[in-house]
Amino acid sequence: MQDGSGRIVVRGLTKNFGHVAAVQNLSFQVEPGSVTGFLGPNGAGKTTTLRMLLGLVNPSSGEATINGQPFHRLGNPGRVVGAVLEAQGFHPKRTAINHLRVYTAAMGLPDQRAMEVLMLVGLGGAANRKAGGFSLGMKQRLALATALLGDPQVLVLDEPANGLDPEGIAWLRTFLKSFAATGRTVLISSHLLAEVEQTIDQVVIVSRGQTVYYGSVEDLRRSQQSRVLVQPADAQALAAALQEAGHTSVTLLPDGRLAVVDATVQQVGDIASKAGIALYGVQEEQADLEQLFFRLTSGQWSAQGYAPPGFDSGQQVSGFGAPQSAPQAPQYGGYPQQQVPQQQAPQYGGYQAAPQFQQPSPYQQQAGYPQQTGGFQQPGLPGAPGVPGAPGVPQQGYPQQAPVDPYQAQYQQQSPYQAPQPTSPYQPPVAAAPTAPVEQPPSALSEEQPTQATTPEVKPVEVAPAPPPPDVPDPTTPDAPASDTTGSDTPASDTPNNEAPGQGSTGEGGKA
Ligand SMILES: Nc1ncnc2c1ncn2[C@@H]1O[C@H](COP(=O)(O)OP(=O)(O)OP(=O)(O)O)[C@@H](O)[C@H]1O
Incomplete structure (x- = not known):
């Protein structure tokens, strides 16, 4: 009825x-x-x-x-x-x-x-x-x-x-x-x-066939957090000072800047000044809805060397950072990034990396700097792996764990698309991070890992369409009756x- x-x-x-x-x-x-x-x-x-x-x-x-x-x-x-x-x-x-x-x-x-x-x-x-x-x-x-x-x-x-x-x-x-x-x-x-x-x-x-967000557009909008991008004279020292002051969501960007999610410009400035660290640029940045959408759905067809415009591959040093979605997916931070001239960029596909971030750090698992383990948890939105809420119907407003489909995963390395590296509207007043080798004290920063999104040299890949399994009709065949097995x-x-x-x-x- x-x-x-x-x-x-x-x-x-x-x-x-x-x-x-x-x-x-x-x-x-x-x-x-x-x-x-x-x-x-x-x-x-x-x-x-x-x-x-x-x-x-x-x-x-x-x-x-x-x-x-x-x-x-x-x-x-x-x-x-x-x-x-x-x-x-x-x-x-x-x-x-x-x-x-x-x-x-x-x-x-x-x-x-x-x-x-x-x-x-x-x-x-x-x-x-x-x-x-x-x-x-x-x-x-x-x-x-x-x-x-x-x-x-x-x-x-x-x-x-x-x-x-x-x-x-x-x-x-x-x-x-x-x-x-x-x-x-x-x-x-x-x-x-x-x-x-x-x-x-x-x-x-x-x-990939599963719900990653279900709720009102308003809630999705509200889930957006601004972050402070700061160019300090000493990124490690500032990260440590921020941590001491209780600001644990700090991400080191490939260009040497820090992205701080849970602090205002004024707080970051005050902490830096107290710690005697010079700042060469501070900027508040608001991620937009489209970027969040990319973040929630990234990975389905991601290929080496490709990142949607406006996404960086910053390495989280504490707290909230880039969601690490499916295996092999580029790690997106959801914010525009600074691009550094090629000749200065031996690492990270065009990004100048400070040498201290190029070696594996013994401090990666240091207390207070939790490592992101996957999923799509967003700031301001309680994470809910699986399906929360009433039986069978997810509660609204929860981003959900993205599935990994082994069949689709095979496409992730096969895309013929090679998109241009993203460029950022943001130009900090001072050029990239220092290049001189620095002796490492115990570090508050975990080191950067090169990601697929920032592979130094991007070569077009010859792609042969993935053959469907023998008993499966070609998914690209338009008509369903034949292809619906x-x-x-x-x-x-x-x-x-x-x-x-x-x-x-x-x-x-x-x-x-
Ligand atoms: N009749 C079919 N036989 C086999 N596979 C199919 C069939 N229809 C869809 N698929 C596969 O199911 C998956 C989901 O396809 P679907 O068309 O539902 O996606 P979509 O979200 O509508 O995509 P798009 O935005 O490109 O239209 C794809 O991998 C597709 O190849």
Whole structure:
């Protein structure tokens, strides 16, 4: 029996395509009256999740319900859920209005509804144009119009901003917000937080098929901590002085600066002055939401030598530092870094490293300087490995442990992409850290480890696509029925009664 709530509940949802764990034990809830963003990098499992929600793929385990029911039990699903998985599959010779009339007829709706929805999405003027001549953005609008035909209670859209121009994105934002404001439910996927940041109220961030954050965008924003970047005459001495004063979250950056998370500029200045340490530059820096998103999802497709712009590879010396995600993933600090001219940078791929940080330190495990052991715990957000909260549904606001998928891990060394090293908008008043060898006293700083993100010489890697395991179909093959190795999934075309209008427009099977 439908509960009529418009609520989407995903509980313990898992989908394996042969050896590919596309979705792993995913749990979240989408409330009516809000727009929820479903975010994650390519291959994170977003589309597979949406397809399970829409009855196009059978879960390996777990469940996804709308109004308390799985999709196939919704009765007239087109009146409950409007969905767009791909803005493709229109008959190229059919006009927009005729495309919609096929669905109004199938759903028992009056013909005039077709024109109404075209007006709603701004395509009234193109009603008699053939869909084959539509731009990508126009196709997105036509797909949305199709999804809206049944005046549904719930909208599920996969990458709806794809192909839209800035005006189209602004229009979509307003449209979705006002749709949700009427008490209805909107779930939209995207791989770009910036694209949907102003549209969404809630966010579910997935990486490698698992939830890494689930909660309000506001909480995510609040979790951002500023940090103080300081260029001291003696980094070790300042780190020790900060530690003595109780500031334990200190990170040594590759350029010799210290990043202090739990102190103000004034506190750092006062401590340095008391300790008689000259400062050549102090700056407060705020990490932004996009950077946090990268941090939460980094590692899925990371390759040697690649780091998203704006990320450093600073070595944590105490307290909070860069999350160390999956094995082999670059370690991102989430903050822009200083780039030092190549000729001065024998170590760390372009970064001048003070010699005292180049040797293994006997003090790495020194008390008070805990080493980060992995996971994605963020400052201000209590870490919660696994799934906290109610059974099967994670508590909101918790970043979660990223999984390591051995099958996907093989791609981590194989990316053909070699991105340029990031550059920083920050230019400290004084050049890089000292280069003269320094005799080591017992150190308050743990030494730097070169990371993959800062490999000195980056060479393009010849990549052969990873062959799928013998019994697993090629994941890049577009059509799902063949590639879904459960063999149990029912293509949309086999279940006309269950076909939501948006899905009809998307064709069947997998995504391209
Ligand atoms: N039908 C299928 N057969 C085999 N593997 C599949 C199939 N569909 C998806 N996969 C695999 O499952 C994983 C998740 O894919 P999915 O399309 O759900 O990711 P996504 O987050 O939507 O990515 P994108 O942002 O690139 O669209 C990928 O490794 C993909 O190759």
